[in-house]
Amino acid sequence: MLKKKTIAIDMDGVLADIEAQALNWYERDFHVKLTKADLQGKTEMDLFPEKGIIRDFVLTKGFFLTLPVMEGAVEAVKSLSEHFEIYVVSAAMEFPLSLNEKLEWLGIHFPFISWKNIIFCGDKSIINTDYMIDDHIKNLDHFKGKTIMFHAFHNGSVTHHDRANNWNEVIALLNQV
Structure with a gap:
């Protein structure tokens, strides 16, 4: 296999x-x-x-726990998990209050992702997966695999990564591999 x-x-x-x-x-x-x-x-x-x-x-209690889910994310990640090993990677260490809230949030919205596949870190340069989907250039620029930049207000002028404006575009990019 x-x-x-x-x-x-x-x-x-x-x-x-x-x-x-x-x-x-x-x-x-x-x-x-x-x-x-x-x-x-x-x-x-x-x-x-x-x-x-x-x-x-x-830094306010409840901020991360009550985040809305990005449109299409749950369905897209479920679909991707059929063909890829999915890891949720968050540079959460800067905001220690966020750790429990992020873990609980993932359990509520993405219960199909195992705790073994959740990585809270301070620096994503240690991540060694085949692909990375992120909105921050600082994480994508130093990544060794294939990158997909998820559109955000702060990365609109960046052109040196494949861009996805939504989860449908992420699926389309990954279907090309």
């Missing part, structure tokens, strides 16, 4: 819609409604006039 190829899938911004969560919390706390389109082309530092507000959000 042939060994399945492996995929490392980022959590925030790929499986979990952290942009929607940040916008919802911002509207809740500041009564200003912004859209994802308002975020395009901005850096994380320039997202909102209130400096450090995103950091405050991610």
Whole structure:
């Protein structure tokens, strides 16, 4: 039997819609409604006039546990798991409160992913899978395998990785291999 190829899938911004969560919390706390389109082309530092507000959000209990699931993610990952060994890889160590919440979130939304296939780390350069799906260039640029950059407000101008704007495009890219 042939060994399945492996995929490392980022959590925030790929499986979990952290942009929607940040916008919802911002509207809740500041009564200003912004859209994802308002975020395009901005850096994380320039997202909102209130400096450090995103950091405050991610350091708040419940932020990661209540993240919305990215549209199409559950079905796509289930489909991919038929042909690939899936690993969820999150650089979660910067926000220690997130560890339990992320693990619980994955159990709720992706119960078919074994705890053995969940990797919380500080630096994704140690990951050695065949493919990586991530929204951050810092993780993709140093990855040795094939990369798929999941579209996010902060990577719109990057062109040196295969881009997927949604999970249907991820499936299409991986069907070509």
